[in-house]
Amino acid sequence: MAAVGLGGAALLVALMVQFAVRRYLVWAYWLAVVMVSVFGTMAADVLHVGFGVPYGVSTVLFAVALAAVFALWYRTERTLSIHAITTPRRELFYWPTPC
Numbered sequence: 001m002a003a004v005g006l007g008g009a010a011l012l013v014a015l016m017v018q019f020a021v022r023r024y025l026v027w028a029y030w031l032a033v034v035m036v037s038v039f040g041t042m043a044a045d046v047l048h049v050g051f052g053v054p055y056g057v058s059t060v061l062f063a064v065a066l067a068a069v070f071a072l073w074y075r076t077e078r079t080l081s082i083h084a085i086t087t088p089r090r091e092l093f094y095w096p097t098p099c
Helices: 002-020 026-051 055-077 088-094
Strands: none
Touching: 002 026, 002 088, 026 055, 055 088
């Protein structure tokens, strides 16, 4: 369980770095991408191993959550284009932050 906490902390640090930079920095972007994938895998494993939720069920739950984020993003910003991520609010929709 300590590993999940460390992974979550590393994800938050990576996202804080990503939001702090004012332009695209390859290392900051990819650090955030890697930490999202690592922590996402940890979250799925905690649901499966820790709580007994089958992977198929958690997949559906995460897909519904992602669809809800996309719907809210589109309703708020009127676009889902990655080329239009030019404001902090749009970047918040792009990164799956735990906030």
